Amino acid sequence: MHQDELFTVNPDVAPPPEPVRDAGPAPVPPGSPLAVRMRPRTLDEVVGQQHLLGEGAPLRRLVEGAAPASVLLYGPPGTGKTTLANLVSTATGRRFVALSALSAGVKEVRGVIEEARRRRRYNAENTVLFIDEVHRFSKTQQDALLGAVEDRTVLLVAATTENPSFSVVSPLLSRSLVLQLRPLTDDDVRDLVHRALADERGLAGAFTLTAEAEDHLVRLASGDARRALTALEAAADAAAATAHREIGLGTVESTVDKAAVRYDRDGDQHYDVISAFIKSIRGSDVDAALHYLARMIEAGEDPRFLARRLVVHASEDVGMADPTALQSAVAAAHAVQFIGMPEGRLALAQATVHLATAPKSNAVITAIDNALADVRAGRIGTVPPHLRDGHYAGAAALGNARGYRYPHDVPEGVLPQQYPPDELVGRDYYHPTQRGTERTLAERVPRLRRTIRGETEREERA
Secondary structure, rough: HHHHHHHOOOOOOOOOOOOOOOOOOOOOOOOHHHHHHHHOOHHOOOOOOOOHOOOOHHHHHHHHOOOOEEEEEEOOOOOOOHHHHHHHHHHHHEEEEEEEEOOOOOOHHHHHHHHHHHHHHHHOOOOEEEEOHHHOOHHHHHHOHHHHOOOOOOEEEEEEEEHHHHOOOOHHHHHEEEOOOOOOHHHHHHHHHHHHHOOOOOOOOOOOHHHHHHHHHHHHHOOOOHHHHHHHHHHHHHHHHHHEEEEHHHHHHHHOOOOOOOOOOHHHHHHHHHHHHHHHHHHOHHHHHHHHHHHHHHOOOOOOOOOHHHHHHHHHHHHHEEEEEEEHHHHHHHHHHOOOOOHHHHHHHHHHHHHHHHOOOOOOHHHHHHHHHHHHOOOOOOOOHHHOOOOOOHHHHHHHOOOOOOOHHHOOOOOOOOOOOHHHOOOOOOOOOOOHHHHHHHHHHHHEEEEEEEEHEEEEOO
């Protein structure tokens, strides 16, 4: 059967009309998790994402039906992607269908599209198709959506935790509005916890939460609303089992199996511990570095923040003394993004061990900072004529590229030639150390400079 035949409807055989789903929120089944029961029913109940939900902002206009367009919601877990997809459908009276890229294939996608076409033709009913983890769809699966998105058979709302520029095919990307969701702030998570404790849909005032327990829940959430509400529900169940109305720190600890490490992500402890972590790496104390890493992981620090610091310090503190350190740090960052926690701790630990035990050099950061200092001080100059672009019409008349010498024309691959502007001839930024791999550069770089600046030829003539 041809692919297009899958979507053909015989106009002479109309199916019996089906009722259109009420535009209000779908009922929540009894016994649903707290995070499901507390899912916002209106825009006013949504916490966070004000950059997308403010007056006139793109997501608000979409939810309110003023700007119907397919959308890709890109952001970390627990930031409201599924909730916002539901609101798009309920606020605009559309039928809502959800698929997960983890379990759905091309057959399921085409089935939803065929049903959407049938409903639009015979019931005048529009469909919102929500696809979670869309980055896990293959190119073929994503391509199957293009026609239906193009003619608005479905209003696609796709969610992904990965950058859609790299994980979504270009044709689908160009047909969709990409909106980036941000992690919830600690205050956002705190508001959700308070609401869940008091709301009739939640715990309905049956429990109170001590300040220490609340702080611990907020730390554990790390900007993830679902994680916070799941932990709160587990703690409430444990308190109910012992006939206690107050949820304390010990109850939260015992139910979520986390120690309340003294660590304030917004206070002095945050800065003190990350500073100690960085300085331990710089000082080559692998054991201390792992200790501080463990403290931050256990306290619920965002693993992406830790990965970013490792990437920075791979260049700042190790640099060319071990060029593979940056590769390890970047690989750890990708691993954390790809597999999440708790398994991501392994990649973070591996990168930490690599950086802490590697030979150290700050020559890279010193070099770029010195170069930036000259540029900011106005030491710029003009590009030498022989280095300028000579490919466009009229370039030759300006003298561009005239006299340029091609290094590959000589056996050594290096020849005398001026590369910097006149004002910066002889200015050295990079000074390799004698540590690690950089030891060989400490010998090679001066030789390169002498050859490039013609000093070798002058020495030979002398």
